[in-house]
Structures are given as C-alpha cells and as structure tokens.
Amino acid sequence: MSEAHFGVNFWLAGRMLGIPYLPAFADPATVGTRVLNGVNYASAAAGILDETGRHYGQRFSLSQQVVNFESITLNQLRTLMNGTNLSQYLAKSIAILVFGSNDYLNNYLLPSLYASSSIYSPPAYANLLLNRYTQQILALYSMGLRKFLLTGVGPLGCIPYQRASGQAQPGRCVDHVNQILGTFNEGLRSLVTQLNANHPSAMFLYGNAYATFGDIINSPATYGFSVADKACCGIGGTYLGQITCLPMQMPCLNRSQYVFWDAFHPGEVANANLAWRAFSGSPTDCYPINVRQMALL
Template identity: 60%
Template sequence: MVKMMENLCSGVLMVLALIGVSWNVVMVTSQQFPAMYVFGDSLTDNGNNNYLNSFAKANYVPYGVDFYEGPSGRFCNGRTIVDYLGDLLELPYPPAFANPFATGKNILRGVNYASAAAGILDETGKNLGERFSLSQQVENFETSLNQLKRQMSEQELRQHLAKSLVVIILGSNDYINNYLIPSLYPTSYIYNSKDYANLLIEHYTSQISALHSLGLRKFFLGGVGPLGCIPNQLATGLSPPGKCVSFVNDMLAMFNLRLRSLVDQLNTQHPDAIFVYGNTYRAFSDILDNATTYGFNVTDRGCCGIGRNQGQITCLPFSVPCLNRNQYIFWDAFHPTQAANQILARKAYTGSPSDCYPLNVKQMAQL
C-alpha cells in the first residue's frame, strides 16, 4: 500500500511538473484535510442567511425534507455539494459562520461562510437584502482566524491553514441577479459580456489573493454551471422547448475560460500553493446530457416551485414537492437536488482533468 501511494504521488508530481507547478509535498497519513473552509452562495449556504435580514432564506419546509435536521437553511431537499464532499473527506459538516455556536473548538474542522444571494461583486444580491458578499466572507474568515490563533501555536496554525481545503463556488448570482436583470441593475448596459467576465475575475482574484496571504494554500475554485438550463431561465421562454437558453450559457463560457486561465496564473505565481479549477459547467452538462444513465427522468423543471417549468417562483413555505425527488436534477428554480449534488461532489473528489484541472480533490489531499 505504501508503495502504491508513493507511485501515485510520483505520477501526480510528474504531471504538475509538466505544467510548471511545484511546491513542497506534505504527505497526510491520518486525514485528508484537517479542515474545510467554504465560501459561496446558496449552492453551499448551510444556514448563514438564517441570521440575516434577507429574503433569500431556506429555513422552512419543504426545504430540508430529506435532510436529517429538516430545514437548516440549505437550498436543497437534502445535502449540498460541500456536504457530500465533506462525507468523502471524512470531515464533519462545518458550522455556518453566523451560527452562535461557530466558536472555539467547534471551528477547528472548518467553517462555512457561504451566503445565499451573494456574489463576487459587493452589490450582487442587494435586491434581496442582507448577505455576505465574497469580500465580507473573507473578512469573516479573518474573524475565525483570530479565534484559531487562541487555540494553536503559530506553527500549528500555519500548518493547519496550509493543509486545509478551501472551496469557493461563486459567480452564478453575479449573472442571474446582475447581468440578466437590467431592470434591477444597469450592469448589462455598461459592460459587454467579455468585459463583465473580466470584471468578475479581477474582483475574484483580489479576494483569492487575500485568502492566500492569510495562510490558506489549497484552493478548489468551482466554475459557474450552465445557468441557461436551470428552470428559472427555461421559464423565460427564450429558448425552444427542450433547449437551454444558449446566449446565457455562451456568456458563462467566457467567465469559466477566464477562471481556468486564472488557475494557471495563480499556480505559477504561488508555487507554495495549489489552485484547482472545478469545471462545474462540464460536470453538470454531463448530467443533463446523460440524465437516464445517472438515474434521472426529469431534467427541465423543479421538484417544487410555481409557474412554467416550476421555475418562475421558487418553493413556497409548506408547499408539497414531488415525491420522486431522486429522479429530478433540479430541486427548485435555481438549485440541484441532493441526488445531483452527490454526483457533482464525486466528480470534484475523483474526477478526471476535464472535471478538475489540474488535479481533483483527492489528489490535492496527497500533496
């Protein structure tokens, strides 16, 4: 077994050398990562917005109908992608930062800073009330860091941060709530789609750099999925039946391409760290294109919701969702079911370079 691990790591390092990435290798034998720190939006929010004055909340049934805690603030019928990823990493679910119990020893295995309606830009989601933007989430991490400093020596903390996994999944709201609704925001009148993608990447880069400067070293950066295929966009009627809204997906391709290039740039600039691009767009498109293979029968509407494609109004309190939830890709107008989240988590954990570039999460843990 030891020999197999040595061969695996040697192969990984050879691949990294070919793409010009290098760093000090630290073998983790007792655990894959000591902690997981999550930054994001409603795709990964596990209850932060419960404590904010926001319209973007999921602390009521039918949300959580298949989750052991019931409605927890997760925008899903059950577990999110980071919940499943935590299961694969044998990590406990990190507490929501805003939860009063997210203090002391309770944050030693990680914290979830994700906030529904949040985006890369500070103004994203302002129409829905309070939320933790990416820049605020970074500040919240600094608050947690101050608590960690009181529980570890300087060397212990440095090693803890360097070995921990950072998951950032953001960008969807910057398009849904900003660029695609010009009546709420003038963004789409100011920027063409290429310039807007560049704007997002510029802001994204500064916040990632801030987290790196604070000591974090292993980053999984999830791209934006095919938003033109979600029930909310299908409900606009801007595409023929059975087709995704192509112009929306074309815009996202620009952002994702820039994000993948950013990963190469960051790996070159910071040889002490590893940055991975999670190709959410490809992974989710694969599920849509091969739905029956993955066990899904319904691909174009939410399990709960109102209006065309069950995507015009999201799950209302005490509404009755579909019974065959594992056969639905989408839970509501915007979010996947836990069945789809489980597949996405597996692709992030052990996926090929087409799903995770240049490494998957399991390979990251071995460095």
C-alpha cells in the first residue's frame, strides 16, 4: 500500500525477497491465484487523509486501500485456502506502507487548494496524520497481518519541484519544508516502538527514508550519481505543475547519473539504494531490525 514519491520500490523489494512483480490491484486480471504472491495497492496522489490529492481526481486513499484489501483481496484468499492456512499466510506476509509525502506535497504545502496549513501547526498536522495512520494500521492488524514496514517521509525540500520554487538559494534544499517533516518521522518511529510493545505477536519496522535519501543527496558521488538537484526528465523546462515526464518529452541520456527521474520521484537507481538499505541495512536505516531479518521470523 502506497502513494508516490520517496519510499521503498515494491518491485525492487519484491526481487530481494524472491517475489515476482506484484500485480496492480486495479488490473482486472488481478484475481484468483494471481493474488497469492501479493498485490500492489499503490495510488498516485493518494495520502493518509482522504482529501489529499483530490485536485488530481480519482485516487485510492489509505483508507480505501485498506477497504480494497479487506473486501476484495481477502475474500479472494478465503476462497483459495482454509481458515488455518489463511491465518498462517497472513501472519507470514509483509505489508509495506509508504505514506505521508503526498499529505504534505498534495495538501499541507498547497495553501491555495487546501486549508490544512491554516488550521494546523506542523506538529498538530503530523499528529493528525499519525492518528489516522494508526487507525488503518490496526485495521490491517485486526485482519491478520503481522509484519509491517512503515516508511517515513524523505527530504521533500530537496526534490527538484521544491528547489525550482524559488524558496531557496540555487543548489540548496528548501529547509523549512524539511523541518516540518521532523514531527511526523519522529512520531512514526515512536509509533513503531509502541506498536511492537503492544502487539508482541507482530513486528513493525520503521524505514528511515529521510536519513537514507539524505545521504544520497549530500554525497551523490558515493552512490555513483553526478546530478542530485535536477531531474532526468524535465531538466530543460519548469518543474512547477509538472508531475512526471510529458508525452514526447526527451529525458536525459544518462539517467543512472541522476538521483531524480522527474520533479518529484527518485530514479530507479536511487530507489534501489532505498530498498536495499531497508532490506539489509542497520537499525539506522530500518528500525528495530531490517526487512530481511523480519522475513525470517
């Protein structure tokens, strides 16, 4: 379950776990035994809050993704296995949730379209998100899932869209955007500790996307990148209002040298680094254990 922007790439994470490409929930072919290896519920522009991303039109918010899992996928699984096998299957499954970025980029940081920034201070808004997030996580737990990766929000002030907004000096990230994310990320990490204490039969992980991606942006050459402040696609024009590559738009020729694919999204190589550190990294990358360790439980 996911939105877009920073986070663990599902395809890459699946490859590391030996799982085939996850079919999209909205694909009519995602039925029957095809769901046994997992389903990708990700929806562009969606967020923890139902209102997030409404200006883009139809999308599946977190709450709707949870409903989709319960009402469609879980019912399909019930027809494929008996109760005992289903309980064991769900307990061994890993739920990867990547949420929060859109609730800032497509809500809180758009005061012309959303009132959230005038209603809530950054800490109050983070608490609102965390409370709603907790409700949905516990709903998934009540359905039988027991292994969760909850990925934090990356340094959104460093994406090309924000850098091109004129809110920071050339070559600099928009610091105030990064600063308001702190309460959410710190709260999510604390939530993981609390959930593990309250639910000893389960395992909850916090993926530290902010620190991991911050390392890449601060030391791009270490990771094989030469461009960390511009996008591979869209580098010749404005980023404002542009979500991804437009039809007939020519991307850069050496995309592996760019941290960002477009104005908002990391490229495949950067995503691979994020996924690898969540999968096999230290507790600084993935707390309290990594995904590989959790998969063996």
